[in-house]
Amino acid sequence: MAWFLNHHECYRCGEHWTDEWSCQCDDECPYCGAGDSSPFESEDLSGYIEQEAGEHIVYVSPASADDSPDYEEVGRYRSERIAKGIMTRRMRKESQKAFG
Ligand SMILES: [Zn+2]
Structure with a gap:
């Protein structure tokens, strides 16, 4: 969610x-x-990006998380721009699931 x-x-x-x-x-x-x-x-706190060893790790909380965010690693990307794009798309997908 x-x-x-x-x-x-x-x-x-x-x-x-x-x-x-x-x-x-x-x-x-x-x-x-x-x-x-x-x-x-x-x-919107359902996604965030962490930097580690030159990589950008994308975390997004899935729509199934109940009363607190339950972050899952989506992937690791060299480019911050790509990581942000991936995160935005995943967050949109999860919110569509949550609201049908
Ligand atoms: Zn007051």
């Missing part, structure tokens, strides 16, 4: 917090308890 780091800013007290979740969903302010705060920004 896709995994998001959601950034929230409270419309009532102005505090900022982040929340990791499997959707871009509303959250309750941990400071003042105001509900239904929509994230103003969401980072």
Whole structure:
């Protein structure tokens, strides 16, 4: 499944917090308890790239992961550009699986 780091800013007290979740969903302010705060920004954490010995290792969390990301190695690439392309394609494929 896709995994998001959601950034929230409270419309009532102005505090900022982040929340990791499997959707871009509303959250309750941990400071003042105001509900239904929509994230103003969401980072997709369902894939990332690690560099090791001159190679770029692509990890993507599959659609079947339940309540936390479960990263699997997709492949190792010399080129960062190719690694990013592979990661983007795989993430799109996994999110299509998750949402049918
Ligand atoms: Zn608040």
